[in-house]
Amino acid sequence: MNTEYEVRSEHAMCVNHSELDKPLVSKIKYGVAGILFGIILVKSEVISWFRIQEMFRLQSFHMYGVIGSAVIVGIISVWLIKRFNAKTIDGELIKLEPKKFNKGQIYGGLIFGFGWAITGACPGPLFAQIGTGALAVCVTLLSAIAGTWVYGRMKDKLPH
Amino acid sequence: MLDWIRQPWPWYVAGPLIGLTVPLLLLLGNKSFGISSSLRHICAACVPAGIPFFRYDWKKEIWNLFFVTGILLGGILAAQWLSNPSPVVVNPKLAAELSGYGITNYDGLIPQQLFSWPQLMTPRGIIMMVGGGFLVGFGTRYAGGCTSGHAIMGLSNLQWPSLVATCCFMAGGFIMANLVLPYILKM
Secondary structure, eight states: HHHHHHHHHTTOOBOOOOOOOOGGGGGHHHHHHHHHHHHHHHHTTTOHHHHHHHTTTOOOEEEEHHHHHHHHHHHHHHHHHHHTTOOTSOOOOOOOOOOOOHHHHHHHHHHHHHHHHHHSSOOOHHHHHTTTTTTTHHHHHHHHHHHHHHHHHHHGGSSO | OHHHSSSOOOOOHHHHHHHHEEEEEHHHHOOOOOOOOHHHHHHHHHHTTGGGGGGOGGGGGGGHHHHHHHHHHHHHHHHHHOOOOSOOOOOHHHHHHHHHOOOOOSSSSOHHHHHHTTTSSSSHIIIIIHHHHHHHHHHHHHHHHOOOIIIIIHHTTTTTHHHHHHHHHHHHHHHHHIIIIHHHHHH
């Protein structure tokens, strides 16, 4: 049967590849990273429903510039990490696993695209929007959690 | 300095900073950047209901929950101390279209005329908040990632399935925003 790691990394891009078992306090640094990330999301207005509508109507370059330049910086960073076999601050070798294709990336991708255009938010911005005081977005977030749960429930019946 | 920070940040400042999140999380502790998985961890922690997809040790991914809690706090900090007092500037074509649906308030990044508690009492509000949210949660997990996981982390690692997913996100968004959403907004 599947190992715990296999289940955990199934249909997930972001997986904790660290094998170190660190105390909970050590996780605060990810909270700090999240705070910085959240501030960037708000100040660049990528959490704005208006910016998402402009993107999907080709009325502004802003979102394309943000995503495009983020990807370029990401590609260079990952290349450098691989090139120099970079290690984490704890001295662990950095691991990146290849992603397997399945049809879910098409069907799920389209479904998420529909939701993205309606709500004007992907999962990260949902959290940031609530932070800025749009408390009704809690409903959107809870509904997104419900959507994830229903996917988990129906997974074996869906084409992949 | 503070005045400059309070203005909306241009794409060439924000984009590279978002890109740097990828190496930051890898260097901090071998974590691949991604956000939608947090929704799955919340399911695994709170309502696993014996479903195999939620039967894993979510505590091993608790960093992701710290990260999204940070995003929420970042939103609070940005709104409290760094917010831009002027209304959101949008393309005049979009403003003209939206005024046809009665959306005229540009005070916040999120239009209150669409996303607010009173709107939850209307069919349009229910479709957009409850329906839209459901599609985001269902679709991201079905696709195995969202904008951060596929479009940023996956593309940074040159994974072609992530390129397929990203193209489908965009295709879905174009279809919805141009062909379907106008009918929802008219309600």
